[in-house]
Amino acid sequence: MSEQGQPLEVSLAVDLCGIKLDNPILAASGPFGYGHEYRELTGFKDLGGIIVKGVSLEPWEGNPPPRVAETASGMLNAVGLQNPGLKSFLEDHLPSLRGAGPRLLVNLVGCTVEEYAGVAAGLEGAEGIDGLELNISCPNVKAGGIAFGTDPQATGRVVSAVRQETKLPLLVKLSPNVTDIGAIARAAEEAGADGISLINTISGMIIDTAQKKPLLGNAFGGLSGPAIMPVALKMVWQVAEAVKIPVLGMGGIVSAGDTLQFIMAGARAVALGTGLFYEPDLPSQLKAGLLEYMDKEGLRTLSEIEGVARGPKKF
C-alpha cells in the first residue's frame, strides 16, 4: 500500500538500453525465424520483444543438411545463418512485423566489418525497428561471425563501424566460446554498444556411429536449450560485473524460475530460443510466474532484484 492507502502498482516493464519493453521476455534470434509461423500460433502474446533471425547484406544459403539434432536436454544446430538478405528482409518481412505489438529488434550478421556496417546502414531509417542486435558470435559459419567475437580488438572494430551507421539502440551478442567474456564485453562497451546480449550457442558435435561420420552436414554445430543454462548464467554474471550497460540474458531458459536466476545474476531482460520450439506458450507462463513471485516477495519492479545475487561481495 502507498502512504495514501492505494495499492502499489506492480510493473514488469523494463528499459533495455532505451528500448521500452512491456515485460522482460523476448524471443531470441533464430529459432523464431521472422516470426510468421509463431505469430499465427500465439499472436506474439505476452512477448515484450522479438529479435528476428540474422540479416546479412546479401542472401546466405546456410549449411548443408542435416542442420539440427536433438541432444540430452538440448539441441545442436548448424543452420549457418541462412537468410534472404537485407533487401528481402526490408520488403518481404519487415512490413508485416511493423506494429505487431512487441518491440522489434533486428539481428545482423556479416563476414567483414564493411558488410556489418552495410546492413546497419541499410536498416537505418526503416520504420518499425526499435533496436539492433549485432551477432559477432555464430559458431556455425566459416567466415565472419564468431571471428569478431573471440578477439577484443576485432570486437571493437566491428562495433565502432556499426555504431557510426546507426542511431538505434545497439546490443552486441557475445559467444560463450571464449576464455575471457568480460574482456570482449568491455571492448564492445568502449566501442559504443548500448547493451550486451549473451549467450549464443556453445560449439559441439554428434557422431552417427552407424554411418561412422558426423551427424550434422557441417560436422560442428551450436548447442542450445536447458543443457547450457548454467554456463549462460555464469557468463551473464561475469558480463554484468564487467560492464555498466544493460545485459540481455539467454541460454536454456524454460521457466519463470530460470528467468529469475538470470535477473538475479544481473540481466535486465531475457530471451527464449529453444524453449519456444517445444512450448510456444512459454512467454505467458513466464509472465504469470514472474508476477506471482513479485506478489509473494512484495516487489513492484524487477529492477529491485536485478543483480541481487551478486551482492556487495565480490566472488
Ligand SMILES: Cc1cc2nc3c(=O)[nH]c(=O)nc-3n(C[C@H](O)[C@H](O)[C@H](O)COP(=O)(O)O)c2cc1C
Ligand atoms: C535453430 C537456431 C538458430 C539460431 N539462429 C541465430 C541467429 O540467426 N542469430 C543469433 O544471434 N543467434 C541465433 N541462435 C542462437 C539463439 O538466439 C540463442 O542465443 C541460443 O540458442 C541460446 O538460447 P536457447 O538455449 O534459449 O536456445 C540460434 C539458435 C538456434 C537453436
